[in-house]
Amino acid sequence: MNIDFTGQVAVVTGSGTGIGYAAAELFARCGAAVVVNGRRPQVTQEAADKIAALGAKVIAVAADVSTIEGAGRLIDETVKAFGGIDVLVNNAAIFATADFVESPYHEWRRVLDVNLDSAIHCSRAAARVMIAQGRGGRIVNVSSIHSYRAERGASHYDLAKGAMDQLTRALALELGPHNILVNSVAPGFVDTPMSIVNGKNELESEWFITNYVQQRRIPLARASQPAEIAQPIVWLASRLNTYVNGHVLVADGGLSVTF
Numbered sequence: 001m002n003i004d005f006t007g008q009v010a011v012v013t014g015s016g017t018g019i020g021y022a023a024a025e026l027f028a029r030c031g032a033a034v035v036v037n038g039r040r041p042q043v044t045q046e047a048a049d050k051i052a053a054l055g056a057k058v059i060a061v062a063a064d065v066s067t068i069e070g071a072g073r074l075i076d077e078t079v080k081a082f083g084g085i086d087v088l089v090n091n092a093a094i095f096a097t098a099d100f101v102e103s104p105y106h107e108w109r110r111v112l113d114v115n116l117d118s119a120i121h122c123s124r125a126a127a128r129v130m131i132a133q134g135r136g137g138r139i140v141n142v143s144s145i146h147s148y149r150a151e152r153g154a155s156h157y158d159l160a161k162g163a164m165d166q167l168t169r170a171l172a173l174e175l176g177p178h179n180i181l182v183n184s185v186a187p188g189f190v191d192t193p194m195s196i197v198n199g200k201n202e203l204e205s206e207w208f209i210t211n212y213v214q215q216r217r218i219p220l221a222r223a224s225q226p227a228e229i230a231q232p233i234v235w236l237a238s239r240l241n242t243y244v245n246g247h248v249l250v251a252d253g254g255l256s257v258t259f
């Protein structure tokens, strides 16, 4: 089964690193023209350069997609460079811990702005273009198993991811008539820069190794690599997916099937 994106344009937010980069690279390998996005111009450009070296059409757009202006500019520059947009992957996010009662509201709110509002702003801007083009489209939201499980000190992140999956269902309903299919991929533990919390890689911590590897709370006894999450993202975004709409695909190695 070959996934062919020739002639299609894919935008991946937060794709300078991690899962976003892996998805952008896989879209490019499948023939798409790709838009790499991130906040940091140098990281974003370097990621785009790596993808260009594969022989793909690619541009880098440094923009903060948590703002309406940044999201709008990302979609505008995509259309200017490639003439349209077929796929949007809402992947950009930050992780932080914040005590619900004591943390300053702006710190708490920032996680919602980046992790949820970015998907709202980018989806609205991209859907306008997709509807006007009249050739359908695909939106994939990268949520998390935090969308239905809560972690102490991460109420903002849990809320953002839960709302993101509900956004997926709502947009599947609203955009379906335009043949724009909207789905989520909800990863478990993934080996990316986001796993480094307070300078330490939590996937190397005793807590992770004891619980999730040795006691096999993850049946596969390991975290995933970003490329393993890119695979379902790219399939859901492809024209091979003609009928999966409003679905949350959990990619957690089986972590959430038991207590």
Ligand SMILES: NC(=O)c1ccc[n+]([C@@H]2O[C@H](COP(=O)([O-])OP(=O)(O)OC[C@H]3O[C@@H](n4cnc5c(N)ncnc54)[C@H](O)[C@@H]3O)[C@@H](O)[C@H]2O)c1
Pocket: 013, 014, 015, 016, 017, 018, 019, 020, 037, 038, 039, 040, 063, 064, 065, 066, 090, 091, 092, 093, 094, 114, 142, 143, 144, 145, 186, 187, 188, 189, 190, 191, 192, 193, 194, 195
């Ligand atoms: N790593 C995990 O264990 C894990 C688990 C479940 C879900 N996720 C989700 O996967 C997605 C990708 O995360 P990752 O693990 O690859 O981590 P990552 O930190 O490598 O990727 C996130 C990217 O988003 C970018 N970004 C942050 N704020 C931005 C903004 N305002 N505008 C544009 N770009 C911005 C960052 O610069 C970074 O490149 C996120 O949505 C994350 O919540 C990750």
